[in-house]
Amino acid sequence: MNIFSIIIVSVIVSVLAVLIKQNNPAYSVLLIVLFVVIITTVGINYLFDLTGRITESVGRISYAPEFLKILLKAIVICVLSDLASNICKDSGNGSLSVCIDVVIRIILLSLTLPIVEKLVEIIQGLFNL
Amino acid sequence: MKKLILVCLGLITLISFPLNCYADEDGFGSVYDIVPDNVKDTLNDSDYQIESLQDVIDIISNEGIFSLVKIAFSDYSLPFETVATLVLILTINCSLQLLIDKPETKKIAQIICSLIICVIIAEPLKNIIISVTDCLNSSGVFMFSFLPIFASFLVTTNPGTSAVAYTATTYFFSELTVFISRSVLTPLSTCMFTMSVVSSVSDGIFNNLISGVKKLIIWTLGLVTSIFTAITSVQSIITSAADTVAIKTGKFIVGSSVPVVGGYVSEVMNTIIGSLTVMRSGIGLFAIIVMIIMFLPVTVELLMWKIGVKLCQVISCGTENEIGQNIINAFDDVITVMLSITICVFIGIVLSISSILVFGGVK
Numbered sequence: 001m002n003i004f005s006i007i008i009v010s011v012i013v014s015v016l017a018v019l020i021k022q023n024n025p026a027y028s029v030l031l032i033v034l035f036v037v038i039i040t041t042v043g044i045n046y047l048f049d050l051t052g053r054i055t056e057s058v059g060r061i062s063y064a065p066e067f068l069k070i071l072l073k074a075i076v077i078c079v080l081s082d083l084a085s086n087i088c089k090d091s092g093n094g095s096l097s098v099c100i101d102v103v104i105r106i107i108l109l110s111l112t113l114p115i116v117e118k119l120v121e122i123i124q125g126l127f128n129l
Numbered sequence: 130m131k132k133l134i135l136v137c138l139g140l141i142t143l144i145s146f147p148l149n150c151y152a153d154e155d156g157f158g159s160v161y162d163i164v165p166d167n168v169k170d171t172l173n174d175s176d177y178q179i180e181s182l183q184d185v186i187d188i189i190s191n192e193g194i195f196s197l198v199k200i201a202f203s204d205y206s207l208p209f210e211t212v213a214t215l216v217l218i219l220t221i222n223c224s225l226q227l228l229i230d231k232p233e234t235k236k237i238a239q240i241i242c243s244l245i246i247c248v249i250i251a252e253p254l255k256n257i258i259i260s261v262t263d264c265l266n267s268s269g270v271f272m273f274s275f276l277p278i279f280a281s282f283l284v285t286t287n288p289g290t291s292a293v294a295y296t297a298t299t300y301f302f303s304e305l306t307v308f309i310s311r312s313v314l315t316p317l318s319t320c321m322f323t324m325s326v327v328s329s330v331s332d333g334i335f336n337n338l339i340s341g342v343k344k345l346i347i348w349t350l351g352l353v354t355s356i357f358t359a360i361t362s363v364q365s366i367i368t369s370a371a372d373t374v375a376i377k378t379g380k381f382i383v384g385s386s387v388p389v390v391g392g393y394v395s396e397v398m399n400t401i402i403g404s405l406t407v408m409r410s411g412i413g414l415f416a417i418i419v420m421i422i423m424f425l426p427v428t429v430e431l432l433m434w435k436i437g438v439k440l441c442q443v444i445s446c447g448t449e450n451e452i453g454q455n456i457i458n459a460f461d462d463v464i465t466v467m468l469s470i471t472i473c474v475f476i477g478i479v480l481s482i483s484s485i486l487v488f489g490g491v492k
Contacts, residue, residue, distance in 0.1 A: 054217065067245045071221060074241050078229050086230070101231065108237045115244045119326075122251040126258065126319045 006039065029091050036083055044076060067115055074111055077104060163274035165267040168422045205430060208437040211253055215441050215457070218245055219448045226449055240330060243452035247326050250460045254322060257434065261467050262315055264427045265474060268420065269307035272478060275416055276300045303481040306353050310470045317346050318466045325459030329452045339459075346466050354473055416482050424475045431468040438464060 013035045021028035051072045055065040081104035088097040222242040229235050277300075321342045328335035438461045445454045 067248060068218075071218065071241060071245055074238060075221070075225055075228070078225065078234055078238055082228075082230055082234065101234070105233065105237055108234075108241065112241050112244055115241070115248055118248050119244065119251060122248065122255055123323050123326075126251075126255050126323065127316075 006042070010035070010039070029087075032090075033087060036087065040080065040083065043079075047072065047076060067118075070111055070115060074108055077107060077111070163271060163278070164419050165271055165423065167263075167267065168419050205433045207253065208430070208433040211249060212437040212441045214249055215246055216444050218242055218249070219445055219450060219453060222450045222453065223448050239450055239452060242450060243330065243456060246450075246453045247456050250456060251322075251326075253434070254460060254463060257431065257464070257467060258315060258319060260427050260430065261471060262311060264423055264471065265307055265311040265315075268423055268474060268478060269304065269311065271416075271419060271423075272300075272303055272307070272481070276303070276481070300481065302356060303477055306474055306477045309349065309353055310474050314346055314349060314466065314470050317342055318463045321346070321466075322459050322463045325462070326456060329455035329459070333455075343462060350466075350469055350473060353477075417479060420475060420478055424471060428468070428471050428475070431464055431471060434464050435461070435468060 013031060017028045017031050020031060051069065054068055054072075081100055085097045085100045085104075088094075088100060219242070222239060225238045225242070226235055229238060321339055324335040324339050324342070328339060438457060441457050442454070442461060445457055448454070
């Protein structure tokens, strides 16, 4: 799916959503969610391709690919959580949006644990020299 | 008659049981034994076959002292690959800042990026510190064994109390420099980096302490170099008389480009050139070659890291990742200190050897 098809489909979906919202707001939200899922899947496919290339290019530094994977995972989580949180907010579920934000922050912090462990290990090694 | 018989018997006994006594032709054997293993390996892997002192002199006279420099060179692509990775992470961080709306999530993403930058930097830093410490240790051990042997050769050939006294003083300060660099400055640099990392992530809580440690390192290094300058000032007799334009230019470049100890290096540059001129031949030259092979790879590696980190600093200025920038700056500080220590110790050792040569009566 190229950029033009994405733009055209998004314009069509937004017009449809406005039209449907007048008669049935629930279906409008569903339509938007469906479109977001499709678009995100396309975006994530591009991201995986990018991840592969970046990992290949930094393969020489032994631990870099491992941490780059974590970073890219964090990007995906951040973007998806932002989308989900905004959708919840738009559909009037503010508390759900806040809940998503908090959970996502906890998940992100847990993602950094291997990095912190590695850092502590290196610093311990430095002091044992 | 009895005395004559006794003398004859003594002579016969001596001839019958000969003692195999011989002198090492040039003292190379005993000096080569104390050369660190890594330097021996480097010499063995090189195209040159160094089996006697004459081989060393032949190489220098035929191809110049810098022909030996190439022996010490290796692959230095890692600093630039690491810098490329850091730039990549900083770019990803910039993209993240654009993709994410919420400031809290932005901050978490920034911390994740900074931690990754930190880990990517910390591993090579550990290796750098190990290399510098190994180099200082090896040079200390080598000097510890080499200087007494060397001094004894000189004192045997040209006895003099001033030579012995000067040798002892220089030897003491040379060992002191190595000891302070290895046991005080290197661990302090590690502390400085660790505190900088913690301080970067926690809104600069250790900033004052870090600047204090940094000042302490620079002052200690300054003190050591000042003592050495004071000692080497006695060596005006080996200073080259011709202070040419080339030397002046060299002094200016060294003074402005070498961090922390640039002034010191610039100050004693004539002495260094004089020292190298003095050591055209002899075991002193071999010691200098050993030192070059020992110190040059580390110094070049540090220089490559310095260039790479400077490049990274310039690129990171354009990003919003302040934590990452602080970590890169801390890394730069440690590299600068390590480079200063390496240069300072190397010059100190060269001056020690040359001073002993001069006071030992080598012309």
